[in-house]
Amino acid sequence: MKSIKILAGIALIGLSFTSCKDEKQENAKKTIDSYVTYVDSVKNVTADELKANWKDVDAEYNRRAENAQLALADLKDNTVETEKINASKTKYEEFKNEMTTVFAPKVTPKQQLRNALFGEGKIGDDMSFAWVNAQNIHNVYQQFVHTVEDNKDSYSREDWDEIKLMYEALDSRKNTVEKEGLSSEDNRKIAGLKVKFAPMYTVNRMGAKSEENKDAKK
Incomplete structure (x- = not known):
């Protein structure tokens, strides 16, 4: 049991x-x-x-x-x-x-241009160049000028106006950076890039305006 x-x-x-x-x-x-x-x-x-x-x-x-x-x-x-x-x-x-x-936030044409000139997200609406210093400013100018040179035939008049605005802001930052230890070698190289940029801007800005006037007449 x-x-x-x-x-x-x-x-x-x-x-x-x-x-x-x-x-x-x-x-x-x-x-x-x-x-x-x-x-x-x-x-x-x-x-x-x-x-x-x-x-x-x-x-x-x-x-x-x-x-x-x-x-x-x-x-x-x-x-x-x-x-x-x-x-x-x-x-x-x-x-x-x-x-x-x-x-993802929509990127405006203006921001796309700034990204191309300086790098993704480097310059926003605040237009702060605080990240540019004596060590990297030559590279910043180099990327800026070479990017403009590579794309000069595709820019509109508004693009050139934005490019000039950014260029002048970068130049303003350079005045500050010069007092913070910018080497004479980098200063010389930047001067060469500025010499290249000036006539390129003038000629192509005028060309872009001329093309827009032609299109307007059509």
């Missing part, structure tokens, strides 16, 4: 263990399905709503993605679920890249 009770107890424990194991697997599948559903639902939200709440959206995605990945360990055969997770991960990364482009 005692043996029967022991066997019955073992059977009960085994049944309970199996039940817990099945529940664990079901919960794991639910976690993974929740992750997949979240990725699909995010793609249905308007761009304006996403932009306003993107940090929260991305944080929630990362939380669900981590939980889904951990849930795989609770599945005896996780081949199908692994494929689901990988597919959703790819889908989300592609969507995130797309949204990053959409959310």
Whole structure:
């Protein structure tokens, strides 16, 4: 009798263990399905709503993605679920890249020109040249003048006006930098670049204006 009770107890424990194991697997599948559903639902939200709440959206995605990945360990055969997770991960990364482009601030033609002349984001609306110093000012002039030289045939009159404004602002910064240890060698090289720029600006600015006058008459 005692043996029967022991066997019955073992059977009960085994049944309970199996039940817990099945529940664990079901919960794991639910976690993974929740992750997949979240990725699909995010793609249905308007761009304006996403932009306003993107940090929260991305944080929630990362939380669900981590939980889904951990849930795989609770599945005896996780081949199908692994494929689901990988597919959703790819889908989300592609969507995130797309949204990053959409959310990026629009760069005006004027800012594009400034980026080309000085480097990405170096000169903004504040027109601050504080980053230009005695060590890098020759390189700044060099990039400026060479960029203008390479693109002189494509600039409009408005572009040339912006170029002159930037050139004069750089010259103003040079006056400050000269007192901060600008070497005579760099000063000489800058003088050479200025000699190259002056006639290039005058001739091409006039040419751009002439072309615009022709177009206006047409």
